[in-house]
Amino acid sequence: MREAAGGSRTRTVTWKDTRDGVAAARSLSGLEYLRAILRGDVPGAPIAAVLGFAPVEVVHVGARTATAQAKLTDASGKLYAHGTTTCMLFRLPAAGGRE
DSSP states (O other), X not given: OEEOGGGOEEOOOOOOOSHHHHHXXXXXXXXHHHHHHHHTSSOOOHHHHHHTOOOOEEEEEOSSXXXXXXXXXXXXXXXXXXXXXXXXXXXXXXXXXXX
């Protein structure tokens, strides 16, 4: 981010075309799609880089819950933060309200 005239700030954002990711999302489960993003097989959402999202490792997936963890480290590997979360999984109805 740089300061422009008058005290305002600007930021230039560069991202990869997301069409490949959208196409992949149609044929993968949500978890498979997120893992493909983490591997770098498909580009992630541009907003993730802007907001500083950190990669998350899925530790466990059950029938109704999933557990994930993330670590924030510097370039030398020094750990600054570690977090975990447990998420409840819901099956979404198909288009038209039918499953």
